[in-house]
Ligand SMILES: Nc1ncnc2c1ncn2[C@@H]1O[C@H](COP(=O)(O)OP(=O)(O)O)[C@@H](O)[C@H]1O
């Protein structure tokens with residue numbers, strides 16, 4: 001049974017569509033990444049999972065429980081670390097954790113044990129008894145993560161947990177997350193950094209405009225795109241005629257999918273090939289014709305290539321397109337309870 | 338770093354009984370409000386100082402008023418005491434919605450809403466408990482000062498009546514303020530309403546002067562003003578032997594006894610809680 005099952009989720013804010021038929025299956029004890037540019041609908045989807053928001057239509061099953069019918073059972077099983085950390089500046093970190101523990105009805109002793117344990121794991125000892133108002137962004141995030149983990153949820157949902165963090169906090173958080181998954185917790189993490197998803201996730205979905213446009217393991221997704229990328233130069237400066245000749249020579253080889261002459265880069269050749277053995281075939285073929293190899297660079301397709309393939313633009317372009325367009329304050333006011 | 342496993346713990350997923358869970362969450366939410374108060378006591382201090390100043394200055398202002406000016410021949414300070422006590426409780430309770438409003442605005446409420454609260458009324462209940470304690474404390478401080486100024490102290494049954502009356506008023510006003518905190522768009526609006534409601538309600542009541550001093554239209558306002566229904570029983574409790582079936586208010590529309598005043602407050606409180614219920618349900622589910 002899947003830990004999370006989302007079916008055909010739709011959600012619009014006024015006439016802005018945030019989710020448009022989102023489907024998602026997250027297996028148990030899996031580190032699942034949700035990658036998508038700003039505005040893709042990640043936060044909306046996670047808020048629905050956390051029972052903070054009701055979808056306009058669709059189904060939400062978490063650990064076999066219908067989240068729309070029995071939200072309280074879902075809340076017990078789920079830890080939610082929001083994108084915007086809401087803390088009480090006047091309380092200390094420990095007091096906030098105590099409050100959180102009581103809201104999840106942990107017995108007093110267990111509550112305090114869990115708090116001490118998490119303070120240890122997230123290296124919060126030094127400052128946890130100071131008021132939250134004095135914390136840096138990284139401290140707040142760590143505190144918020146501890147709060148989300150206090151009741152040892154079966155599923156941890158994190159919305160862009162490391163945006164804008166110092167390296168130390170990011171490392172502490174990543175390490176704890178990996179440990180959690182090893183010990184059987186399911187994690188759903190959203191991010192618009194492909195490096196983050198790639199470094200952490202066992203499986204992932206890329207979402208764009210409120211739908212899943214690609215799903216699988218990071219490796220699988222890239223492989224499915226097909227082939228390695230190879231950039232080849234015969235000499236430091238080739239001419240058009242020679243480049244065309246080499247292109248015609250390599251094109252028919254077994255395992256070569258595509259050859260393009262890149263005029264912009266001194267008539268180098270950009271190839272898509274099936275894998276490592278093809279490089280050898282290419283070298284032998286060139287050798288037999290008496291052609292030298294000045295440079296040959298091979299790279300795997302990146303997740304950005306996956307996104308590019310599906311949407312026709314890069315993640316970076318998608319980010320830039322919405323930058324400065326969203327009125328976050330207005331959105332916050334609208335989603336105020 | 339420790340290396341014991343971070344397993345999801347099924348033992349944490351057990352039901353502990355409604356009452357125990359309800360009291361745990363309510364207590365925790367109330368504790369938070371008191372921690373905030375302890376670290377930012379200025380509102381409490383101001384809440385006590387302001388009425389003390391009223392009491393002292395206003396009492397002094399009319400110290401040489403002609404004798405027999407007020408019904409029953411009591412001194413103005415003594416007359417004013419009941420008004421200031423009620424006003425203190427009232428303005429304290431009127432602020433009940435502010436913490437809730439800030440929680441809404443800063444998103445802290447979301448943190449409460451993702452927790453498996455047994456009932457989301459706990460959030461409301463915590464505010465009611467908190468404000469009740471604060472208002473009663475403030476009122477007691479005023480009463481003690483009034484006593485020190487020689488304005489008297491209600492006897493045993495009288496004290497009970499004072500407390501019951503204040504409780505009813507505080508419940509009603511807290512309900513109103515919490516309702517506003519969920520209905521209004523932000524704290525600016527809430528503060529504006531509090532600001533605008535505060536003084537007119539004080540002046541258009543029998544806190545500062547008896548009905549007999551007022552023009553007819555004002556008499557009507559004062560006899561419809563909930564504060565008046567709290568002030569009169571308390572004033573009676575200060576006057577001496579308690580008889581709630583005595584007429585305490587000769588309103589233009591008819592005579593109201595002590596029981597009548599309390600009944601109005603009970604109905605008002607119940608009515609307001611019923612009124613805000615659908616609102617809370619909508620915002621908190
Ligand atoms: N409260 C809101 N009011 C209006 N529009 C919103 C609100 N929240 C999100 N949106 C819009 O919905 C879309 C998806 O937003 P969101 O779920 O926050 O995406 P992401 O987390 O991937 O950046 C965006 O176009 C955003 O502008």
Ligand SMILES: [Mg+2]
Pocket residue numbers: 042043044083159160
């Ligand atoms: Mg987001």
